[in-house]
Amino acid sequence: MNDAAADMPAETQPPRRLRISVLRYNPAEPERAPRLQTYELEEADGMTLFIALNEIREIQDPSLQFDFVCRAGICGSCAMVINGRPGLACRTLTTQLPTKIALAPLPVFELIGDLSVNTGKWMRAMSERVETWVHAQETAQGADLDRAEARMEPEQAEAIYELDRCIECGCCVAACGTARMREDFVGAVAINKLARFRLDPRDLRDDGDFYELIGDDDGVFGCMTLLGCDDVCPKDLPLMTQLAYMRRKMAAAGWRGADGAAATPD
């Protein structure tokens, strides 16, 4: 029962030599062209890309830029392209990779330098655009905080949390064919968020309101159903289901005339 990873027998193999190639470019030094730089280091027990990159920066190259915050797979800071696939570097164990490891910054997002990209700026703009907050009845003082909270079915709370687990890491956007072609595409992250607020009884918006936000080719109808987003989501969010569901609902809203063409009385 208790023979966990930490109790594995002493190593008999010599440690592997890792060759980590990083796509490097610092926009503050435009005269230096983007280039691949390869670092070699010895693999250690339990080594993650977080540990490896920090070791490289501490010992070999203090100028290397990358982002980590929680180093526990929950904050979404460290998404990068790892051997061709977007993922969270902090929870990627080097043992799961071949000795040759290629790292590149996430595409789509503004490059800050080397492996660091500005997902924060992109996500804030996305949030402002599709209004990722509960639109409740406005009162001068907000809710009456002395009173007991409004009730919610346990299953409903759990269903909302299921979609609320998004960490805005940007992997779904980086893996999205539409986002690569269409600069203003909202991405699976936004569509999942609206699916989350649509489920939430506290949000008073209806499908007509959501249609206004994502009922076009830069929204849910731009999706080509390549579903790279669903493949790479580190939180295993049900993005494929949510995209299909929201597209159906938005199509119905458009059909009903949410775009103002043929408004129905309800």
Place this chain on the structure above:
Amino acid sequence: MRIVHTDVLVIGGGLAGLRVGIAARRRGHEVTILSLVPPKRSHSAAAQGGMQASLANVIQGHGDNEDVHFGDTVRGSDWGADQDVVRMFTHTAPKAVRELAAWGVPWSRVRRGDREAVINGEHVTLTERDEAHGLIAQRNFGGTKKWRTCYVSDGTGHAMLYAVSDQVIASRIPVHERTEALSLIHDGGRCHGAIARDLITGELVAYVAKATVVASGGAGRLYRVTTNAVINEGIGHAIALETGVAALGNMEAVQFHPTGIFPAGILVTEGCRGDGGLLRDGDGHRFMPDYEPEKKELASRDVVSRRMEEHILAGKGARSRFGEHLWLDITLLGQHHIEHNLREVKEICQYFLGIDPVKDWIPVRPAQHYSMGGIRTWPSGESRSLSGLFAAGEAACWDLHGFNRLGGNSVAETVVAGMIVGESVADYCDRHELDVSTGLVRDFWQREQARLRQLIDGGGSEDAQALKLRMQAIMTEKVGIFRDAAPLAAAVEELQGLIRRSRNIGLRSSAPGANPELVVAYRVQRMLKLAQCVAYGALMRTESRGAHFRADYPRRDDAQWLKRTLASWRNDDDTLPTLSYEDLDVLRMELPPGWRGYGARNQIEHPDTAVRQRQVDALRAACGEGGRAALQDALLPFRQQLPPRYRGPNERIDEPLP
């Protein structure tokens, strides 16, 4: 020199800072928030298990209220907390949880009827009341008499942070992401904003404000083994310290969490034990009942961590190639529970350890987790020595936690402090105008510019990273869970040397832009001062209280040490903080010092304790059974210190409002 003007400058984009910003914005003030990272990546997101608020919805929380929460928190603090603040906090916490519910946090809810649970290693059936159905659920946490911890599976901090951050966006509050405050602008009496560095371009910008709020979180990275995120380096604490005017309180009060996964130190929530998980030793034996027969695994964190280390020292640890550790066993909770209520724990185990906690035990060992100390403030959140400077959350010491914080009280504190301090910040801005000369702003800007230039091309020879690693090793080895005069003195002396050497740091690289090496260099200069406040405060405090345990002074000494340590850094050339002490007033305490109900029972009494206890007993007798509110008001009137909007009573199933 670029200057940004704002009414309120908030340094820190975690839950506390964001909630302060919302409060001030709603009162009509212009708010600018600086954050090292996009706010949704703040360390608040890492709070897993939940937030304490006495809603008393679940059957195991029946009978809970502010009074019980108050008592648990004061006992948890080992009587180091400010009881006025604990009262303000426990009163406001239910309102905070309900506000978050209105903002969309998908709190886990009560389902009526029977359900299976694990209590003290036994499977039991709990029956939830019909009238509780659909209300916010609570789980058990350490050091509490009732189940009080409201939760969203084990992603509570994440859900809270996203809801509050989205409210900030809805309120159109600008967040200057990837911006780091490097010094506070002040004239010796009042704070006027901060000099901050853009972590993308490297530009230094002056932010001028009527009120400045430090809400920058903890300082776990002073230690080598910590659950904290890599951004929790205490720079907010340090820039307050560097004013020479603002003081830090109780920096020696550092919490070690019992269940950091071994060896990485990543947190697995206290909810694992709250939900029925057990600690086992190298022989598979459940050892906590041997030490703590009453609370067992659910004594307060300081006690459990100490017992674990004691057990390892007794040779009972499990051995691995990384060293010794113990086991956290949640297998008895079953697959369904783990996959619904402990899913982050499951993910962490899977990715970092390659194990499945449904079947396997989790290797754990205590790791640095929380700084109870921080920027010393009044209950309003304002610094007691520098007007216009406020602090909230982990960076503050208004003093909710004393010498040990209860699990679930920190993420609750972030939002509660945000609500309360946010109102006092708004009050301050109502009463004060900007009153600063551009000359003063320029002086501070130039001073920071010169400090950076010195690092970049001052020809220094010291390696910042090496200094940092040494500091972290000293703190973990000599200023950890068990403390003693000789190692502490050695730590202080060595840190003095490191502080001197940090004045001669040189860089190897000179890349334009953010320059990560430069960031390490200017941070380590500040972190060393902060580390010294911890080490020196620990050396001077010759007693054991809460998380501060001195092997050479194992008793809590209320007679000598019922006081707060205040540290200030008077001169840049100093290598030690200047310490002074602030007495706690036993005669004002609602709950006079006593035994905590767990841990050692050997305190040295304060002379006022017996006097106050007689007064309290007399008031209780006079009040009889009726009216806990009236009794409470007689014992410790606190309501007038709360913003008027938060003074109302809290509704519960058994305490309905008219």
